[in-house]
Amino acid sequence: MNSFDYRRATSAAQATAWLREDPDAKLLAGGQSLLAAIKLRLAAPSLLIDLQGMPELQAIREDGQGVWIGAMCTHASAAASPLVRKRLPMIARLAQGIADQQVRNRGTMGGSLANADPAACWAAGVLAMGGVICTDRREIAADDYFCGLFTTALEPDELLMGVRFAPADQAHYLKFEQPASRFAMVGVAVARQGASVRVGLTGLGHGTNRWPEAEQALAREFAPKSLSAIQLDVELATGDLHASAQYRAHLAGVLARRAVAQAMTLNGT
Ligand SMILES: Cc1cc2nc3c(=O)[nH]c(=O)nc-3n(C[C@H](O)[C@H](O)[C@H](O)COP(=O)(O)OP(=O)(O)OC[C@H]3O[C@@H](n4cnc5c(N)ncnc54)[C@H](O)[C@@H]3O)c2cc1C
Structure with a gap:
């Protein structure tokens, strides 16, 4: 690894000030992606700004606006949170499957959303739930946040603080795992809130996206059979050593139907 400096921030203002001082600085959450990238020399930050010293980023709470999950909540803490399990059960199960x-x-969660790996689970869940991504300076709708492969709407000096979720009436996430890492070869998150249905796709290769045709069909009737005539455009998938584009596009349909079936039986709880 290249050498770098290390500082631990105690406030959002301090973390972002350090980011502005040094354009080669990087925020450090759990290091699960960033340290691997540094070891592989895909990244060479001059300074790591550790966010572990900011307890407010680890909060999980409910208020009049919905359920808040702080950026520094680990997948394990989100999965184990009684509040998340009760109010956002799809998110709890998704986190437990990572x-x-x-x-x-x-x-x-924040590291995953900032990294925007095209096979990440959180991205599909946040997109399907219509989560609001809150930073140190603004709120970004999930639809405006994901901008493709490893790309988000975050500015280089912007700190993701957390995500606000409105609980769904029915929701489920299913992925077909890449067996070595458990990343999604394809993952599909489905969420119904009243008459509105959102479907988030991950693992297809181009980043996280919604699936409008499936959403429209499910809004007419929230049942697996609504998807029986719908196929994902193979152009929306890519192939690699794990799976062809055709296989991924097919999997998306299979997983979407199964996710809807399970969402119906789980009834949001
Ligand atoms: C073996 C393995 C298997 C995995 N399997 C899965 C899986 O099945 N599903 C899945 O979804 N993920 C999977 N992951 C990814 C994992 O879930 C991590 O969440 C992800 O790697 C991000 O790690 P991190 O939170 O430690 O962030 P870091 O690695 O510390 O940071 C990642 C990036 O986000 C930036 N960042 C971090 N926090 C913030 C913030 N608050 N604001 C702005 N920028 C920030 C950092 O600067 C860095 O660029 C896997 C990872 C590994 C190593």
Whole structure:
């Protein structure tokens, strides 16, 4: 690894000031992606700004605006939170299905959303739930946040503080795992809130996206059969050593139907 400086921030103002001082500085959450990138020399930050010293980023709470999950909540803490399990059960299950226990204990929701890996689980869940991504300076709708492969609407000096979720009436996330990492070869999150249905796709290769045709069909009737005539455009998927584009597009349909079936039986709880 290249050498770098290390500082631990105690406030959002301090973290962002340090980011502005040094354009080669990077925020450090759990290090689950960033440290690997540094070891592979894909990243060479001059300074790591650790966010572990900011307890407000680890909060999970409910207020009049919905359920708040702080950026530094680990996958394990989100999965174990009684509030998340009760009010956002799809999110709790999604977090519990990420990687292995070690990664879940260190990896964070904020790090995952900032990294925007095209096979990440949180992205599909946040998109389907219509989460609001809150930073140190603004609120970004999930639809405006994900901008493609490893790309988000965050500015280089912007700190993701947390995400606000409105609980869904029915929701479920399913992924077909890449067996070594448990990243999604394809993942589909489905959420119904009243008459509105949102479907978030991950793992297809181009980043996280919604699936409008499936959403419209499910808004007419929220049942697996509504998707029987719908196929994902193969152009929306890419192939790699794990799966072809055709296989991924097919999986998206299979997983979407199964996710709807399970959402109906789970009834949001
Ligand atoms: C073996 C393995 C298996 C995995 N399997 C899965 C899986 O099945 N599903 C899945 O979804 N993910 C998976 N992951 C990813 C994991 O979930 C982590 O969440 C992800 O790697 C991000 O890690 P982190 O939270 O430690 O962030 P870091 O690695 O510390 O940071 C990642 C990036 O986000 C930036 N960042 C961090 N926090 C903030 C913030 N608050 N504001 C702005 N920028 C920020 C950092 O500067 C950095 O660029 C896996 C990872 C590993 C190593």
